[in-house]
Amino acid sequence: MxxxxxxxxxxxxxxxxxxxxxxxxxxxxxxPRFILPGPGLVAQALWDNGALIWENALWSAGNLGLGLVIGIVLGVETALLLTLSRRARWLLRPMLVVAQAVPVFALAPVITLWMGYGMPSKIVTIALVTYFPVASALFDRLMALPTGLADLSHLAGAERWRETLLLRLPHAVPGLITGLRLAVVYGPLAVLIGEWVGSSQGLGHLMLMANGRGQTALMFAALFVLATLSLALWVIVEALSRWSVRRLSSA
Amino acid sequence: MIDTFDLTLPAERWSVLLGPSGVGKTSLLRLIAGLPCAARLDGRIAASDGAPLAPRVAMMAQDDQLLPWASALDNVMIGARLRGDRPQRDLARGLLVDVGLGDRAARKPAQLSAGQRQRVALARTLYEDRAVVLLDEPFSALDVLTRHRMQDMAARLLHGRTVVLITHDPAEAIRLADRAWIVSRKGIAPCGLPDDIPPRAPEAAATLAAQAALLQRMRRFCAPRAA
Missing domain, CATH: 1.20.5 (Single alpha-helices involved in coiled-coils or other helix-helix interfaces)
Structure with a gap:
């Protein structure tokens, strides 16, 4: 403590x-204050526009939360599927590698074109940028079972799914944490980019609006709220990491 | 690595393969266990009863290979879980008592000393209850006192099983072997042992003499080729 x-x-x-x-x-x-407002002005803007910022922050945070959960769940599922099935590995692994090479952020305009300006396009963008790091970091670690543990499983004649559940998955938790660390960095970025490409709500939208009207202090206030959101996510992952280290190795 | 050889290991006895690092002792053991291995085998490994060997094999290595996230008790029972059998807690607890860790069942590997971890690994090997037990230098990373205690314990608890022990330590070979061979790049040669029954007292004159003789022989037999 x-x-x-x-x-x-x-x-x-x-x-x-x-x-x-x-x-x-x-x-x-x-x-000048329209170039860089001082902290006092930003705090003032935060206070004066409380309701407006809160409303937009809620929308962004909701998208972020939903997108993260979807991306993480799909990422974990993909990693497990690839670990369990040789055929899935044969087919999907090259796709995963190629997909990694595509900058997902560059897809934001396309996604907006296909799915409109509302929530779905934002959630899909966030889920996509979360999905790949989670899937690949977890999968790498799932496939890197130490020889000693692989021998144990081999000598016991374990089925692949039991080996995955009992040995690979606990061994791969640090890989999942690595994926989550990346996810909570990319997630808020995806929120901003998604909303900059086209949106009528959210903190990113608010920043664009404030910028266009020369309300620099409001722009900083929105940025501050988004940074706080990122920090909160980072704290959660950090706590998760500490807990898993404690749980998986020593005490 | 090792060229041509023909080795017959006696059932229900301790066979020791003694040799320097890098001659392929571990590969040989992995081949016996049916584990994936870089070495190629041109030949056959078979049991005298003709039944396949691999399903009757348990193995213990220098690295204890315990699951860091599981308690000592869960580590002992991991084989059952991997097979999908119901884990037998009482049996596992009894084995931990046998190796002197009855009060450490809930501890995780990081909370145990190297010697204690190796004892958990021994209990896990015993839990598997296999006829053939392969030991890949399981005591070599331990300090000398712990090593002697572990050797006595292993000799007692593995009595009646067919044990193959790999080691680079002539003292260990002399202490534990019913039969012993020197393994080198030149081949595999049997070596003489004192007449008494293992585990032999490490301080006995006959043990020490045999150990010295064996070391001499190893130095000649395993001399590196002239560069």
Whole structure:
């Protein structure tokens, strides 16, 4: 508990120092507020537009949550399917490799073209950018069973699915965590890009609108909320990682 | 690696294959166990009763190969779970008691010492209850006192099974072997052993003399080729 408290204070201190630096830059350079508003103005914008930001944040967060869950579930399923079936590996592995090479973000306009400006296109974009890192990081680790454990399974004459469930899956949890770490970085990016390509709601949309009207402080406020959302996801994955290390190795 | 050889291992006895690293001892063991192996076998491995060997084999290696996420007890029973059998908790607990870890059943491998982990691996091997037990240098990473204790324990608990032990340690070969062979690139040669029954007392004069003689012989037999 003590270390959690210490980490919290360290994070808070770093945050406050960053704010102070920001204020110092604004104060010392006298940069106009429509180029770089100070932290005070951004806080003011956050307060004044609370309802507007909250409404758009909710929409973005809902899409992000749903997209992440869909992408993660499909990614895990794909990795398991590939592990269990030699035929699926033969057919799908090259597809996965090729698909990895396509920058999914570049597909956002296409997805918007096909699925419209509403939620579905956003969720699909987020799910896609989450799906690939989860599927490939987990699959790599599922296939990398240490020789000793493979021998154990071989000598016991274990069926593939039992071997996967009892040995491969617990061994692959760090791979899943790696995938999740990437997913929660790509996810919020996909939210922004999806909404920039075409949307009438969300934090990304709000940023575009605010930018177009010269409301730079509001743009920063929306960005701040999105960053907070990313940070929350990061904290969740970090906690999951610590829990799994504890659960899977020692105490 | 090893060229041509013909090896007959006695049933229900300890056979020891002694040799330096890299001559293919482990490959030989993996071939006996039917495990995937880089070496090629031009020949045949068979049991005297003609039945296939691989399903009757259990194996224990230098690395304990325990599941880091599972308790000692669950590690002992992993074979049953992998086969889809009902795990027998009482049997597994009894085996942990046999190896002196009755009070450590709930511990995970990271909470055990190297010697204790190797004892869990021994209990797991015993749980499999196979007629043939292959030991791939299972004691070589342990300190000398722990190693001696493990050797005695293994000799006692594996009594009556057909054991093949691979080692690079002449002292271990002399202590545990009913029959022993030196393995080198030149081939496989039987070696003489004291008359008493293993496990032999490590400090006995006959054991020490045999050990010295064997080391001498190994040095000649396994000398590297002139470069």
């Amino acid at each position: 003590r270390s959690v408290g210490r980490r919290f204070w360290r994070g808070t201190t770093a945050f406050l120092v960053a704010i102070a630096l920001w204020q110092a830059v604004v104060g010392l350079t006298g940069v």
